[in-house]
Amino acid sequence: MKKVVIFGGSGFLGVNLAKALLKKEYEVVIVSRNEPKEQGAWRFVYWDAQNLGDWVQEIEGAEAFVNLVGRTVDCIKTAENCDAILRSRVDATKLIGKALPQLEMLPKVWVQMSTAHLYGDSAEVICDESSTFGYGLAPYVGKKWEEAYLQSVLPQIRQVLVRTSFVLGKSGGALKTMAGITKFGLGGKAGHGQQGISWIHEEDMNRIFIDAIENETREGAYIATAPKPVSNEVFMKALRKALSIPVGLPAFSWMVKLGAMFVMKTDPDLVLAGRYCVPKRLEDEGFEFEYGTVDDAFENIFIKGAK
Numbered sequence: 001m002k003k004v005v006i007f008g009g010s011g012f013l014g015v016n017l018a019k020a021l022l023k024k025e026y027e028v029v030i031v032s033r034n035e036p037k038e039q040g041a042w043r044f045v046y047w048d049a050q051n052l053g054d055w056v057q058e059i060e061g062a063e064a065f066v067n068l069v070g071r072t073v074d075c076i077k078t079a080e081n082c083d084a085i086l087r088s089r090v091d092a093t094k095l096i097g098k099a100l101p102q103l104e105m106l107p108k109v110w111v112q113m114s115t116a117h118l119y120g121d122s123a124e125v126i127c128d129e130s131s132t133f134g135y136g137l138a139p140y141v142g143k144k145w146e147e148a149y150l151q152s153v154l155p156q157i158r159q160v161l162v163r164t165s166f167v168l169g170k171s172g173g174a175l176k177t178m179a180g181i182t183k184f185g186l187g188g189k190a191g192h193g194q195q196g197i198s199w200i201h202e203e204d205m206n207r208i209f210i211d212a213i214e215n216e217t218r219e220g221a222y223i224a225t226a227p228k229p230v231s232n233e234v235f236m237k238a239l240r241k242a243l244s245i246p247v248g249l250p251a252f253s254w255m256v257k258l259g260a261m262f263v264m265k266t267d268p269d270l271v272l273a274g275r276y277c278v279p280k281r282l283e284d285e286g287f288e289f290e291y292g293t294v295d296d297a298f299e300n301i302f303i304k305g306a307k
Contacts, residue, residue: 008069012172097152128280165225169202187248193233195274242298
């Protein structure tokens with residue numbers, strides 16, 4: 001069996017990817033600070049994300065490894081939290097790079113997660129891989145994250161950067177929270193409602209990661225998002241339709257800010273800001289999405305998934 005190692009694989013994205021890889025008969029190793037909350041046929045190996053240890057031997061001779069390590073951005077952006085968001089990504093990536101020269105047999109490919117937040121929060125520009133990076137914390141963190149990767153990866157290893165967008169899934173992520181709010185009748189537009197939501201179904205996200213592992217022509221940076229981004233207003237309307245909720249009260253910006261800070265304990269810009277990104281390189285290179293519209297994605301998650 002070919003082995004794939006997933007760093008930071010105990011969360012929503014990592015466990016989903018692990019399940020998809022197991023279905024394709026890979027041996028899967030999850031390297032993380034914490035064990036996944038659910039059980040699976042993967043092996044779990046602990047690391048502290050700060051020091052070399054027994055985990056180094058897990059990538060010896062592996063087919064590939066995927067780095068998903070990064071502190072959640074679902075938090076209030078205090079100076080301490082911003083520092084932790086940056087360091088968790090950059091330092092873990094550099095640590096993996098330090099392990100590579102110790103190996104006798106290198107993995108074929110290092111698939112590195114990045115973020116579509118690199119492109120900022122323009123409500124007017126549609127961004128692809130050639131677009132200018134944006135301004136703010138998230139673009140800064142994204143650039144430093146990718147720089148750490150490019151400085152750490154060895155030239156003998158194929159390099160794939162996956163700039164992820166908002167992943168829609170049945171078992172976790174922010175969509176569960178949004179669905180809960182919508183069921184309480186609060187699923188209207190947030191703020192002016194024109195901020196972009198670049199989204200992707202969890203199954204297409206898994207397929208992009210696996211394609212990056214298996215397809216030797218994949219190299220460089222790719223935006224991992226569905227071909228049709230939508231505004232917040234359109235997204236919430238589609239979510240209400242999928243949940244059979246006829247009405248959703250809109251939330252003014254000041255309401256979102258108060259609710260995010262004092263109730264949800266998170267950053268209101270996660271809702272009030274956004275971007276429109278498209279997967280130009282993936283489409284140009286022949287990748288086909290199973291869920292091309294947000295209606296298709298919600299039908300699978302909330303209607304077919306409930307049967």
